[in-house]
Amino acid sequence: MISLSPQSTFVGRQRELDMLQTQLEQTMAGQGSVIIVAGEAGIGKTSLIQAFAAQAEQRGTAVLWGACFEGEWRPPYNPWVEALDDYLRTFQPEHLRQYLGPETMPLARLLPQLRLPDALPMLALSQNEERFRLYDALTRLLLHLARRQPLALILDDLHWADPDSLGALRYVARSLSRSQVLLIGIYRDPEIGLDDRHPLSDTLALLRREAGYQQLTLRGFSYPEVADYLAQSAHEALPQALVQTIHTETGGNPFFVREVFRYLLEEDKIARRAGRWTTDFSMAELGIPPGVRQVLARRLSHLSDETNTLLRFAAAFTGGFNFQILQSLTGWSDETLLNSLDEALQAGLIHPLQERPPRYDFVHTLVRHTLYEGLNPDRRARLHRRIAEALLKNQTDHSAELAYQYHASADLPGAEAGLPFCLAAAAQAQATYAPAQAVTYLRMAYDLARPDSAQRADILCRLAVAEADALLLANAAQTVNMALAALDDTDHAIEFLTVAAQALKAGGANPAMWQPLVERGLALVGQRRDIGWARLMLLLDRVEPLSSQTVYVSRWLGYNPQAIAIARASGDEADYAQTLDPLDWRSREETEAVLALARRWQRPTAILRALDVVARDLIFRHGDIPLAVERLRELLAAGERYGSIPAQAEALTQLAVCQAILGNFGEAQQTLQQAQEMAARLGALHRLRALAGIAIESILAEYLEGDWPRLAQEAARFATDPRTGQGPLGLIALNFATRNYSRAGNITEAHRFLTALTAVLEQADPTMYLYNGGVDRGATAVWELGATEFAGVYRRLALDLLAAGFQGAPLCTNALTVARMATLLGNRNEAELYFAHARSATEVEGQRPLRAITDFDEALALSRAGSTNSTQIETLLDEALAQFRALGMAGWEQRALALKEQLPAPSKTSQDYPDSLTAREVEVLRLIAEGRTNREIAAHLVISRPTVERHIANIYNKIGARNRAEATAYALNHSLV
Secondary structure, rough: OOOOOOOOOOOOHHHHHHHHHHHHHHHHOOOOOEHHHHOOOOOOOHHHHHHHHHHHHHOOOOEEEEOOOOOOOOOOHHHHHHHHHHOOOOOOHHHHHHHOHHHHHHHHHHHHOOOOOOOOOOOOOOHHHHHHHHHHHHHHHHHHHHHHHOOOEEOOOOHHHHHHHHHHHHHHHHOOOOOOEEEEEEEEEHHHHHOOOHHHHHHHHHHHOOOOOEEEEEOOHHHHHHHHHHHHOOOOOOHHHHHHHHHHHHHHHHHHHHHHHHHHHHOOOOOEEEEEEEEEOOOOHOOOOOOOOOOOOOOOOOHHHHHHHHHHOOOOOOOEHHHHHHHHHHOOHHHHOOOHHHHHHHOOOOOOOOOOOOOOOOOOHHHHHHHOOOHHHHHHHHHHHHHHHHHHOOOOOOOOHHHHHHHOOOOOOHHHHHHHHHHHHHHHHHHHOOHHHHHHHHHHHHOOOOOOOOOHHHHHHHHHHHHHHHHHHHHHHHHHHHHHHHHHOOHHHHHHHHHHHHHHOOOOOHHHHHHHHHHHHHHOOOOOOOOHHHHHHHHOOOOOEEEOOOOOEEEOOOHHHHHHHEEEHHHHHHHHHOOOOOOOOOOOOHHHHHHHHHOOOOOOHHHHHHHHHHHHHHHHHOOOOOHHHHHHHHHHHHHHHHOOOHHHHHHHHHHHHHHHOOHHHHHHHHHHHHHHHHHOOOOOOHHHHHHHHHHHHHHHHHHHHHOHHHHHHHHHHHOOOOOHHHHOHHHHHHHHHHHHHHHOOHHHHHHHHHHHHHHHHHHOOOOOOOOHHHHHHHHHHHHHOHHHHHHHHHHHHHHHHOOOOOOOOEEEHHHHHHHOOOOOOOOHHHHHHHHHHHHHHHHHOHHHHHHHHHHHHHHHHHHOOOOOOOOOOOOHHHHHHHHHHHHHOOOHHHHHHHHOOOOOOOOOHHHOOHHHHOOOHHHHHHHHHHOOOHOOOOOOHHOOOHHHHHHHHHHHHHHHHOHHHHHHHHHHHHOOO
C-alpha cells in the first residue's frame, strides 16, 4: 500500500529538529523562548513541528496547538482559544480551579470553562486597558499551567492571524524568558514577504526588538531527501532519473513532490512491476505540469463530477465544513454525499478534523485555492449566498460566518439581510476585546447597508471609534469625516466627535488628527457651556512654549477652569477624574481631597487616575516619600484588583524610585525589575518605557551608578526633538540631559544644556510641574562642575521654592541646594546654616542616601573653603562613609575615601579611638558623660533624635555598655572626657 499522507512521511530536517530540541531543553530548565518557523507553501512547516511535538510529548511536555484560518471572518483570538480549549478539556473542573483566580477571569468570555461560579463581575476599564487585561490574563494562565508541566504552544498559519491575536502574541512573548513555555509560531513566508503592511510584518519587527526570537526558515529538500521521501511513501526506491526529474521540477517542495507523484500514478505514467517502480515514458514525456496548482487541477479532473461539485462547495468555506451543511447545499442523499467524501479522502485532498461533530478541511490551502479560483465571480457570489441560506436553515448560531457569507455575495439582491449578523459579530468582538475584528465586521456592515439607510451613519460612528481602538488611526480619521457627512443631528455629532477624539488621543494619534475633531465639536456647540462643551475642552492639552530652538520645553497651562467646574458639577466620576492631572499644582490639602474622592468613587478608571495623581503629588510636589509609598501600594493593589496593567506598571515604577530615595536599594531593584517586566507589556512607545524610563533609570543611577554617557544621550535626544515641545514633558528631558552630562564628565555638553535649562527656569513659575526637579538637577550640575557663574541664579531659585513651601525634589532638598550655592559664592555662614537645615529635613523624611550625601557635601564644602578644622571634616566624612557602606553606595564611598585621603593628618584620627569608635560617636559619648539628654545632644550636634538614638545604639554595641552609666564609666576609663 502506498502511503502518501504528509503525517505518515517525514524525512530530513535533522538540523531543524536538533535546534528545536535544544530550545525545548532550555525551556524545561525554566528559560522559555519564542521560535518563528517560516517557509513557502507546502515546504513542510507543519509536518516539522508535528514531528517535534511528538518528541516533546514523549519528554513530558504538553503540546497546545492552535491554528489561524483564511478569510475575513475569524472568531476573536481563534488560535489562542483553540490551543487552550483542547488542553483545558483534559482537566477535571476541580483540578482546573487551582490555576484560576481573579486575574484569569477576563478569559472567561473566550473560554467559558474558566468562569468561576463565585467570581464577582469585572468592572469596566478603558478599551486599551481591557485589552491589556485580557492579554495579561492569557499570559498568567499560561505561566500558571507551565508550573504544572512544561508547555509547547504552537500557533500555526500566523500569516492569517487577526491583529488582535498578533497583539496577544507580542504581549505573551515578553513574559516567557523565565518560564517553562516554548512558543512556536508558523507562517508562510511569501504571504507577508511581499507586503510590509501585513500585520505580521509589524508584529515580527516589534517582537524582535521587545522579546527576541529564533528564526527557523525551511528550504526545499535536497535530492537525497527527495529520494528518501518518495521511497518512504512508495515503500521502495524510485528510479534515480525519475527522482532527479521530480526534484528539479518541484525544487524539493514536499507538497509539490507528493502531488506530482500522485499525478504520475493517476495518469499511469509510473507503475510497480516485478516488485519495483518503473516507467515506460522518457523523462521529457512525463509531462509534469510547471506548478503545483496545475498538478492539482489535473488531479481533480480524475475525480467524479459529484466529488468535484462537493469540493467546489467546500472551497467557499475557510474554516472547515461539515456533512449537514454540505447536504443542505447539494440536496444529495446520505449515500451520494458519503461516497463523494470518501473519494476526496482517498485522493488525499481533504482530511477529517479532530472535532465533534465531525468536520473536514482541505489538506492544504493550495487545494482550496485551486478550486475556488476556478470559479467565476458570479458563481462564487451565488455559492456564498447559498451557504448563508443553508447556515440559516440549519439554525447555525455563528454570526461571524453568516456575516462573511452575506458580504461575499454583496452584489446579489437581498445582501442587506446579512447586516444584523455583521453588527452582532462586531458586538461580540468588542465584548471579547478584539477591536480589529470589530473593524472587519463593521466595514462589512457598512458595505451591506443600503446607501439611503439611516443606519449607515451609526455604523460609521461605531467604525471610526473601533478603528481608533484598534490603532488604525489614519483610517479612523477618514471614517470620522464620512460619519460627520452622514450625521444630521447636531447633538449626536457633538457626542460622536468627543468619543472619536478621545479614542484617537488614547490610541496615541498625532494631535493633528484629533484636535481638529475637538475644534469641529466646539464649533457645533457654539455659545453653549454645558457638559458636552466641557468634555471637549478637557481633551485639549493647553501648553505654552518656553523654549523652541536648541531644546523644546513647554509649560502646562492646565485645563480650562470653566470646563473643570462644569465637569465636576454636572458630569459623572469619569468626567471629574478627567479634570485631575498630575501636571497641575495642588496644595497638600487639595491632594488630600483627591484621595478622599478616590476612596469614595466606584468607577475603576476614576479611582486609578485619582490614586496616581495623589502618589505623584506626594513624590514630586510635597516631598513626602514615606506617605507616597503607602499611596503607591494602594494604587498597586487597586490595579491588581481591577486588572489594570498600566496602573500596576505606574505604581511599581514610582515605588522603585521611592524605595531608592529611602535607601532600600535591594527592594528598589527588585521592584524596578517587576516594573520593567510590567511596562514591557505596554509596548515600546509607552511613556514608562520611553522618557519616564530614562528619568527613573537616571534617578537610581544617582545612588548606584549607571551608564551616564548613554543616559545623557537618550535624555538629550528627547530634549532636542521638536515633537517633545508639543507636550509638557520637555522639562524632564532637559533636567536629566543636564545632570547626566555632568555625571558623564562631558563638560561641554553639560554647560550647553545647563545654559538652556537655566533660561527655561528663569521664565517659569515655581508651581510648574517638575520645576523643583529642574532647580535640583541644574544646581547639582553647577555644584559638580564648579560653575560659579550660575550659582547666584540657583541660590535665588531654591530660596524662592523654600518660600513657596517646597522643601525639595526627590533627589535633593532645596536647603542643600542653597548650601551648595552659598559655598560656591563664598558665603560660609549661610552654607553652614542650610547644611544643618538639609540634614534635619532628610532625617525627618527618612532619606538615608541624601542624608549621607549632605554630610559628604558639607565636608567637601569645608575642604573647598580651606577650613583648618580637619576634625569636623573627618567627622562628616566618617558619618557619610558609614552610611554609604551600610547602603551599598560604592561610588559615593569611593568619592568620600578620595576626599579623606586629601586631608592633612589630624592629631587624633578615628582609628586612634578605642573599639573602632568614630569621631562622631566619641562626640556623642562625651555628651552622654556630661549628662545631656538625647534631645539636648540632637540640638547641640544639629542632628535629629533618631540619629542620636542610632549613634547611642552603635556605641553601646561597640563598647559593651548597657546604659548611660556604663557608657560614662567607659568614657572616663579611656580618657575620652
